[in-house]
Structures are given as structure tokens and as C-alpha cells.
Amino acid sequence: MKNTFKHTLPNESGFFGEYGGSFIPEQLQQIFDEITSAYKRITQDDEFLNELADLYEHYVGRPSPIFHAKSLSAKYGADIYMKREDLNHTGAHKINHCLGEALLAKRMGKKKLIAETGAGQHGVALATAAALLGLECDIYMGEVDIKKEHPNVVRMEILGAKVIPATHGRRTLKEAVDAAFDGYVKDPVTQFYAIGSVVGPHPFPMMVRDFQSIVGNEAKAQFQEMTGGNPNNLVACVGGGSNALGLFDAFLDDASVRMFGVEPAGRDLNQDGEHAATLTKGEPGIMHGFKSYMLQDAAGEPQEVYSVASGLDYPSVGPQHSYLKDIERMEYKTINDKEAIDAFFELSRVEGIIPAVESAHAVAYAIKMAQEGEKGTILLNLSGRGDKDIDFITELYGSDYGVTNLL
Template identity: 50%
Template sequence: MVKPLIQVDEKGFYGKFGGAYIPEMLHPNIEELRENYESITASQSFQKEFKSLLKDFVGRPTPLYFASRLSEQYQAKIYLKREDLCHTGAHKVNNTVGQIILAKKLGKKRIIAETGAGQHGVATATVCALMGMDCTVYMGELDMARQKPNVERMRILGAKVVPATSGSKTLKDATNEAMRQWINNPVDTHYIIGSVVGPHPYPEMVARFQSVISEEIKWQLKSKEGTENPDIVMACVGGGSNAAGAFYHYYNLDQVRLIAVEAAGLGIHSGKSAATTALGTPGILHGSKTLLMQTEDGQVTEPHSISAGLDYPGIGPVHAHLFDTGRAEFLAVEDEDAMKAGIALSRTEGIIPAIETAHAIHALNMIEYKTDDIIVINLSGRGDKDLDTYIKWGGY
């Protein structure tokens, strides 16, 4: 696997951001991971099992689809990386497959996870069923209501779904509950974090498992366009795992524009937003130093997005670094515009996207590009989970 120049240092930092800010009781868990994950994941046995499951269970490689009608509409060459066609319906399973093999090799018997939109929860429940491991998923009570189909999928797969009833009852609070549970069960339990967040080594580990996305984009684009490098790669960002995967093999290539799209909610300055780079300041969130939305005295501000997967008050430290250095451009899209873009893609290309991805689709209206530019948008998940939200919105 090619390591990008934007690398984490030995203490888990990307520039100013990262690290492991954890309670003493979690130190053994994190140290066990930090000391073992690189050697385990680099081993021949791990790689053989990981690649086999990605191919035969997940269904990789996912297509790089030339969206002809969308391209005609926007006057550019637009490709969609079809992560929605992964087993379980999103990119999340790339990471859970990697982490379940790692957990098994570490001798763990029980898995816990957090989830927002439910896709990571479903992907975790899926691999636990595959490996015969006990699974508990923490999910915000609000998210459980708006993502009910995914809750039932997790339960059918054998997972216990525990509601987080504190705070905004969304992803932040589910993560808090999962962290507390892990502190109480350090020996036999592995916490499968679903995004490039949390204490080191999680952000780097998740990014590596997701880097298969950009690894495939390179050879797929070479066969279609004669070049491995698009002009622009775009992806939505909550915590940011799908974007980290899509950007990974392009970090070093300044000629490739990286565009990350956050959720502006009801407006960046409305008080109902999740646009971290526009509103955030450096601080500690879920075990790492990153950019997060917080009050002057350091209390986390409640985020808002119509998409449960972007409803998070921070971003992963790698994205905070990309923003801080100017390597990536960050945009923010409001709820209404994202919903319209989701319907537009459905009717232009016959693909109903997850509302998270719909934010990135709308961002085509916010950037400048040339008519011969190649634009790759990472289509992080399918919209099945969001049908109730689409229906309640009703703008179609």
C-alpha cells in the first residue's frame, strides 16, 4: 500500500491535529492497538483474508461510473465512484471488514460500535454475524427514529442496538456511550470506530482501510481516460472516512484538487449547522485534537444536519490538517440544496444517493472548473436508508 506524504507521526499527529487524549483506563486498549495494528495488518495472512473478503463478500472493486447526463448538464467529465454498490450499501464495510479481522487476531470476543446514519452500524453487525462475534451498537435516539430501516437491519443481523438518550441524541452522543462501554470492558472487547476520528491509531487505521477507494479510482480512471489522476476529487465529510478513502492516494499530488463538502444545515450561521471548518476551533473531541464546534468555554456545540451521517460537531484530524494547510477545499451545503440534489441525481442518472452524498452533488454548483476537467465524486452510500427523510421532505 502506498503511504501518502501526509502521514501521521509516531504520536498520532497530522501537523497540529491528532494524538490520543484518553482517560487512563483506556490506555491499555489504545496501546494494544497502537503496538500491534501495523504488524498485523501488514502480515500476509491478514492481507490475504482482507482482500478475499473485499472481493467476494463486499463486492469490490466498485464501479467507476461515467455519469453521462450529469456530465452533459455540468459540462465536465463527471465520474461517480459507486460505493453505494458495496454489500450493506455504503463504504463503511471496507473498514469493518478490516477491523473485525484485526479484532479476531487480537483475541477479542465482543464488538461495540457507534453509528449515526446506521450504515456503520449495519456494516459492523454484518461482519460480526460473519465472524460469529457478539455485537452491540450505540445509536442516538433521534437517529434511531429517522434511520429505522437500518436499526431493524442491525437487529436482524443479531446486533443489540442501544439508544443514546443524552445531548442531541445523535452521533456525538452515541460515540460517548460507546467510549464509556469500552472503558468498562477493556479486555475482551474491541471498539470498531466508523470514521477517521478518535484517538490514535484509529484515524490512520480507518483511512488505510478506506484507501482501497482511491486505489481503485487510479487504475479505473487509467483504463477509461488514460490517466490515473482526475482534476478534482469530491466527497462529503462528517467525520470523514469516505473522503479520507477517496483522497488517500492523491494527498501528494497538488495538481489534483481535493474538495470536501460539509453540512451547513439550515445555514452556516443559523445555529443549526454542522459546518465544522467554517465554525470550528481547535479542541479535543472523542480522544483527538481536531477542529470542532464549541462554545468559548469549550462546551461542544450541538450540530444539525438533515443527514444523520454528517450530523457531527467535528471532523477527523486528517481533514483538520488538510483544511489548516489548504491542501483541500472545504465547502458547506444546506439541507434544502442537498435534498434537491439527491432528487436531481435520482432523475438524471437513476441513482438515489444517500443524503450525505447529495451534499457533494450540489457542490458542483459551487466550484469553478474547465469543460475538459475530470471530476470524481465519491458516492458514499445509497439512499434506501433515507427514504423516510426524502418522503417527509416531500419536494419531489
Template identity: 60%
Template sequence: MSYLKSFPNQEGFFGDFGGAFLPPVLIPHFEEINKAYMELGRSADFLNELKYIRKHYQGRPTPVYYAHNLSKECGAHIYLKREDLNHSGAHKLNHCMAEALLAKHMGKTKLIAETGAGQHGVALATAAAYFGMECEIHMGEIDIAKEAPNVTRMKLLGAKVVPVSFGGRSLKEAVDSAFDSYVPQADTALFAIGSVVGPHPFPMMVRNFQSVVGHEAREQFLEMTGELPDQVGACVGGGSNAMGMFAGFIEDENVGLNGVEPLGRGTNIGEHSATMTYGKPGMIHGFKCLLLEDEEGNPAPVHSIASGLDYPGVGPEHSYLKTMGKVDYHAVTDDETLDAFYKLSRMEGIIPALESSHAVAWAMKHGKENPGSTILINLSGRGDKDIDYVAENFGTGE
């Protein structure tokens, strides 16, 4: 049996990671979601409707682009899977449209979610508008200030944006707030988790909905070059864009898989979000994963220049793939990320999201160390949301 069909098991575990550790009030609702996904998610009617949406609304397939100028600069052949060209500007719409379609079939009338950089929030607000549903997005106050354009987009799309002002006022707290709001609304709302995190079945569902990225990219790369890439890479916060990309290549033993996470400003607690590098097994938001913890054993404060990556946990499947040695994980700093952001903008005319810029930074570094190799990166989102923040704090790269 293939890897994707073997993992997770029926209880939602990838090895020792995953599961569903829920308060009793939420157990029947997550069981309902799992039952609906297992029944609907593999039915021809559901899949055909989703294919129609992807083609005629989202604009899929997104292209693979050979970054010729960046490749010349680095000495390796760098290709980009252009998820920044997916409608709403990032990969997030791939699972949001699917989750909203699932909610519609379940008779739900409202979508609730957390967001960090705002891309998941924008995508879910887009999906809610498409299906005529209510939408409620919880977002930390720090991220609201950093990602103001996406806040405006969510409101224009009809979503209610709930500022989160407690704790670190970032992604972890946004998840906490969204869960608290969801509990009394669970009969009529779906908590559309925004990454391959959370209790089962979401790590599985979101990976499967995002796998369209990797399957498209594999076919496109073969058509362009006649062979598979030496290395595939993607940024990792929760890890949805990376798992979507890896899904297309995970059976290919000769393709190296690479996750890239934020080293931020340094190695001290609170200066980074490098969960795969410094995390230990723990539990957060109802599932087991590698986790950054403080001295008291609580989820640690985290930092990243990219709001979508500042989460102390990570998807349970990433945790499993690291411990099995199937994927290599790397950490790049804020400074390296900014350099990649400016270089891709200036050299290719593509302004990437700061999240995606982490993967570009790794590709540039790896390319210089391995001249002549082929590297395929998931450019998971565009940088429209980041340009005001970057320009005000770091300049325009002149």
C-alpha cells in the same frame, strides 16, 4: 517518503491535530490495538485474507460510473465512485471488515461502536455476523427515528442496538455512550470507531483501510479517460470516505481535493455541522481537531439533514490538510443537498445517501462554474436508508 507513510507521526499527530488523550484505564487497550495493527496490518497473511473478503464477500472493486445525464445538465464531466454498490450499501464495510479481522486476531469476541446514519452500525453488524462475534451499536434517538430501516437491518444482523437519550441524542452522544460501555468490556471487546476520528491509532487505521477506495478510483479513472480528474470530492462528517478517496490522489499536485460538509439550515450555532468552515482547534473524544464550540467552550449542538454528518468535530487529518491548504473544504445547505438527491435519482436512476448528496451538490455547482472540467465524486452510500425520511418530510420530488 510518501505522504501516507509520513503522517501521522508515532504519537498519532497530523501536525498539531490528533494524538490520544485517554483516561488511564484505556491507555493499555489502545496501545494493544496500535501494536496489533502495526504487526498484523502489514503482514501478508492479514492482507491476503482482507483481499479475499473484499473480492468475494464485499464485491470489490466497486465501479466508477460516468454520470452522462447529470454531466449534460451541469456542463462538466461528473464521475461517481460507486461505493453505494459495496456490500451493505456504503463505504463503511471497508474498515469494518478490517477492524473485525483485527479484533479476531487479537482474540476479541465482541465489537462495540457508535453510529449516526446507521451505515457504520450496519457494516459492523455485518462484519460481526461474518466473524461470529457479538455486536453492540449505540445510536442517538433522533437518528434512530430518521434512519429506521438501518435500525431494522442491524437487529436482523444480530446486533444489540442501544438508544442514546441524553444531550442532543445524536452522533456525539452515541460516541459518548459507546465509550462508557466499552471501558468495562475492553478486555474482550474492540471499540470499532466508525470514522477517521478518535484517539490514535484509529484515524490512521481507518484511513488506511479506506484507501482502497481512492487507489481503485485512480486506476479506474485513468483506464476510462487516460488522464487524472481535475477535481476529486467527497462529503465530510468525521471524514472516512473522504480520506479513503483522497488517499489515492494526495500525491498528485494537479488534482484538486475537495471536502464537502453540511451548512444545514444556516450559519447560527446548532443550525449546521460545518466544522471545517466555522470550527476552531479543540479536543473531543480523546483527540485534537477543528471543533464547533458553544459560548462556554463545549462541543456545540449541530444539525444536518444527513445523520452521518452531524458531528461537531472532524478527523484530525482533515484539520491538518485544511490548515496546510492541501484540501479545499466547502459547505452546502440542506436544500442544495435535497436538490442533488432528487436530481441524481431522476437523471441517473441512482438514489444516493443524503451524506453523499452533499458531494453531488458541490459537484453540480462546481461543474456549472467550470464547464468542461472533470470531477470525480465518491458516492459513499446509497439512499435506501433515507427514502422514508425524505418522502415523509419533503415528498418524492414530484
């Protein structure tokens, strides 16, 4: 399936309503303007679009299937379906935009891809794209996440990427973004910062959304074929928000489809620094070059955040999500650590699918919807698989769920 990338938002300045834009130094703005122009050209370039479509089909393995989780549905009383992005090459939805960004970088004559990663899935996907296209690759990752997500660190290094630890602050995703920006500004001419979600200065919230929209385009056609109609409800986890917008994008104009973005309540939703529920608890602010909801202290600085899922512990969120919240097109809910870990084991043992801990937040909310009486169909984005998480989960939670840690 070839994307056409036709949207009315953002506007020419990169704003979704009041959110988005580009709040960066003039030197960088010139580089980002070049990226915007190059991106607009490739969206009209059949050669580029055909090459990307070919890679999606023959390299990634698209279309990813929709799975009707019949055992889970029977247990909880609502029909739960899953868009299986975990079955993509590299194990998550991230490969969708990484291939697009890497192809664009090569078209622009860049020599190196640079990026941040939290759970490591974006890092692995970008390292994979770099290896495929013959580009260098530097991945910045918080020291805490390097320890939690060690299998993905090894994958990145096997693929030839250089993994650079972020050693300041809480040493997680926000700090990895800080470090990646610092590395990028040293040489924005030969490097291409392949931002890992629908965040950052324009054009990245638009560009990553567009590359991820293949998820929803496929899902809409597949669900129609499977059931004869659209799902009643869509569910996806939200950190930066790329997997959610990827699924939701194709359904935004259909008011009959309810959409739920699931944020991490962490250890305590009512305690600063113990969650990462940006849209639930945040206020508008500017961070990392764009305006969106963010978790901030009294001085307007980013708050420390936390989630059991390394890919969700970010104190801001994609600007389109903030716009969709304000116009009440999407509902944003929360799932705490325990609920996510319960869902991680539940899906593993009821359906034989081990999800990423990030995706387990969406699974947990779908189960909660069913328990609370939802009778309509639920389609969730199973955005990644849990290979990367099993050592960490076993060490911290295994004994509570009857898993023996023999390491």
C-alpha cells in the same frame, strides 16, 4: 487489490501536525497501545492482508466501479464521474474499514465489537462483519437517528446486533459516540471499539484511513484506464471524513488534482446549532480523545450541531482533515439541506441512482461546480445508497418533489 498501508503520517504519537494524538485515561491508553501494536503487526502480515483482500473481492464485491454520469454531465456542462461505493455489500464505504477492524479484533481475541452510528451505515456494516466472524455486536445510536434511519435499525437487529439508544442531548451522532465510549470503558479488555470514521484517539484515524484507502487506490487506476489521466477535481462529503480520505489518499501527492471536502451547512450556516460545518466554522480543540477542529461554545464544550444527513452531524472531524486544511491541500466547502435534497432527487431522476443523503452533499457540490463554470473532470465519492433515507425523505420532503407518501 491488496493494500500496503504505506504512509508518512501520522507520527508515532498519532499526530498529523498538531492534530490527532490520544487524550484518554491511562487505563485506556494501555489498551489503545495494544491495538496500535496489533495493527502494526497485521499491516506486515500477508495472511491477514490476503484474507482481507479476499473478503473485499468475494464478499464486498470490490472493486466498486466508476460511473460516468453522462446525462448529469450533459445537463450541467462538466464531466462528472462517481466512485460507486453505494454498490458495496451493505450499501456504503463503511464495510471497508469494518471488515478490517473486525478481523483485527478477532486476531486480538476480543469477543464483542462495539460502535456508534449516525446514519446506520457503519452500524449495519459492523453488524455484518460481526455476524460473518462470529462476534457479538453492540451499536449505540441516537434516538433521533433511530427514528430517521429505521430501515438500518431493522437490518442491524436482523444481523444479530443489539441497538442501544443514546437518550441524552440532541440524541444524534455525538451523543451516540458519548454512549459508546461509556459502554466501552466498562470492559475494554474483551470489547473492541470499532470507531466508525477517521476520528478518535490514535490509532483509529490512521487505521480507518488505511482501510478506506482502497477506494482511492482503485479509483486512480480505474480513472487512468477510462480517461488516460487523473481527474481534475475530487469531491466527497465530510462528517468525520472517512469516505473523503478514502478517495483522496491516493491523490494527495499530485498537486494538479484539486480536492473538495463538502460539509453540511444544515438549515443556517451562520446560526450556532443549525449546521455541522466543523472545518468552516470551528476552531482547534480536544473532544472524544483527540485534537482537531471542532464546533465549540465559549467554554470550549462541543456545540450542538445539525444536518439533514445523520452521518454528518458531528461537531468535530478527522485530525488529518484539519492538517490538510491548515496546509491548504484541501478546500472545504458547504452545502445546505435544500441543496442536498435537491441533489438527492436530481441524481435519482437524471441517472436512476438514489444516493444517501450524506453523499447527496457531494453530488450537490459537483453540480454547483459545473454550474459555476468548471470544465475539468469531477470525480465524486458516491459513498452510500439512499435506501435508508427514503421513508424519512418522503415524509418530510416528498410532496415538494411529487412523491406520494402512501404509508
